[in-house]
Amino acid sequence: MSPSIADNIARVRVQIQTACQAAGRDADSVQLLAVSKTWGPEAVRQAHAAGQTAFGENYIQEAVDKITALCDLPLVWHCIGPIQSNKTRLVAEHFDWVHSIDRLKIAQRLSEQRPEHLKPLQVCIQVNVDGGDTKSGVSPQELPALAQAVAALPRLRLRGLMTIPEPAETPEQMRAVHAQAQALLESLRQQGLPLDTLSMGMSADMTEAIAEGSTMVRVGTAIFGRR
Numbered sequence: 753m754s755p756s757i758a759d760n761i762a763r764v765r766v767q768i769q770t771a772c773q774a775a776g777r778d779a780d781s782v783q784l785l786a787v788s789k790t791w792g793p794e795a796v797r798q799a800h801a802a803g804q805t806a807f808g809e810n811y812i813q814e815a816v817d818k819i820t821a822l823c824d825l826p827l828v829w830h831c832i833g834p835i836q837s838n839k840t841r842l843v844a845e846h847f848d849w850v851h852s853i854d855r856l857k858i859a860q861r862l863s864e865q866r867p868e869h870l871k872p873l874q875v876c877i878q879v880n881v882d883g884g885d886t887k888s889g890v891s892p893q894e895l896p897a898l899a900q901a902v903a904a905l906p907r908l909r910l911r912g913l914m915t916i917p918e919p920a921e922t923p924e925q926m927r928a929v930h931a932q933a934q935a936l937l938e939s940l941r942q943q944g945l946p947l948d949t950l951s952m953g954m955s956a957d958m959t960e961a962i963a964e965g966s967t968m969v970r971v972g973t974a975i976f977g978r979r
């Protein structure tokens with residue numbers, strides 16, 4: 753029999769603990785975000801039964817259907833995929849967090865559309881640290897101005913940064929990219945922004961990301977299986 757979702761979550765948690773120990777960090781300084789994209793509500797229920805509460809989704813309409821189907825559970829939903837202007841209202845109304853802010857216009861719409869009765873939307877800015885050209889994210893040069901502008905929006909709360917590095921050849925190369933992201937977060941803190949979140953590391957590079965200061969790892973395949 754293949755391992756259950758509960759087995760997988762237990763194994764990933766041990767991996768996080770081990771990586772924290774190796775890095776001299778508290779085990780509770782790294783949160784596990786279970787990336788449930790393409791998996792149905794039943795898989796999320798199984799993960800919740802194993803103690804998992806934070807879930808990440810990429811595709812907005814799929815996510816909203818799932819969030820609605822699971823509204824009986826106390827889950828925290830994170831949007832980690834690209835957001836087009838015509839989807840901001842759905843995101844503002846259904847998610848707790850957004851990791852993928854890379855343009856002021858999207859952030860402004862989310863702030864305007866965040867319903868009054870909900871807490872401010874918790875957000876991270878996605879930064880393209882290694883200059884990979886296949887994906888979104890603001891450049892390190894543009895980051896400080898965008899961060900200050902997003903931090904000033906009334907219905908958003910800027911928590912930190914998110915990165916999706918290109919796969920690297922060696923663990924050392926991976927760590928070097930992660931270290932750059934950590935340095936960018938630190939420089940924003942020195943500019944007075946009270947940031948506490950570095951969303952960095954996936955199934956393949958979790959250990960390296962934790963060694964370089966990640967506070968949230970986003971894990972899909974290692975929990976739910978191959979998509």
Ligand SMILES: *Cc1c(COP(=O)(O)O)cnc(C)c1O
Pocket residue numbers: 787789810832833916954955956970971972973974
């Ligand atoms: C799919 C996805 C993940 C999870 O990736 P796995 O390799 O399945 O762990 C993490 N972050 C983002 C932004 C994703 O799109």
